[in-house]
Amino acid sequence: MCLEGLLTAIYAVATDSTTIGLVIGIATTFTSAILTYNYRQNKEKEKLVGALTAEIGQMRGIEQCANSMEKRNSKPSEGGLDPDSLPPGKSIPTVVYESNAGRIGLLDQETxxxxxxxxxxxxxYKSIMSAARSDGGVPDADLDDLYNSIEELSETRKSLIDEEHGDNLE
Known part of the structure; x- marks a missing residue:
């Protein structure tokens, strides 16, 4: 008898229009909150990728360094390196990345x-270039790594810009 009375009471409350309205209201609010959260997260991701891509577009020093290394006849460890052939550090900005490093987790794993x-x-490489420009006290292995890899980094830069903006690279 007690169980039957409990079930009857639950049925009466569940079929009451006020209860149904309350449940629908809670479900709607919950769904709306989730959709709003997802929308904001996606906008934050888009803004972050846009800001990083804009900064990468300003890294013209990478291309300058790649061009300088391409003109060389030998590795820096074999023929020396003129510090003036390296771009200044300000031509390779990293401020946006450094100030948003904690937000990189918003992006999917591949990105x-x-x-x-x-x-x-x-x-x-920016650190290697800055050290070479200031005092030249850079190990030959680091200079050779820069020499061997800067062209690939320049190509990666171009592809990241192209992925975000199409073929509008300067």
Whole structure:
């Protein structure tokens, strides 16, 4: 008897129009919150990728360095390196990446990997170039790594820009 009474009470509450309205209202609010959250997350991702791509577009020093290395007849460890042939550090900005590093997790794994790998190399080579321009105390292995890899980094730069903006690279 007790169970039957409980079921009757639950049925009465569940079929009450106020309860149905409340459940629909809660479900609608919950669904709306999830959709709004997803929309905002997607907008944040788009803004982050756009900002990173814009910064990458400003990294003209990478292309300058690649052109300079391409004109060489030998590796820097074999023929020396004129520090003036390297671009200044400001021609390879990384401020957007560095100030948004904590937000990279918003991106899908493949996109994260692409940007982190690219920027890791950029920061490494930017450091090598800055050291070579200031005092020249850079190990030959680092200079040779820069010489051997800067063209690939330049190509990666172009492909990241092309992925976001099409073929509008300067």
């Amino acid at each position: 994260q990997d692409k940007y982190v790998e690219f920027y890791s190399k950029v920061i490494q």
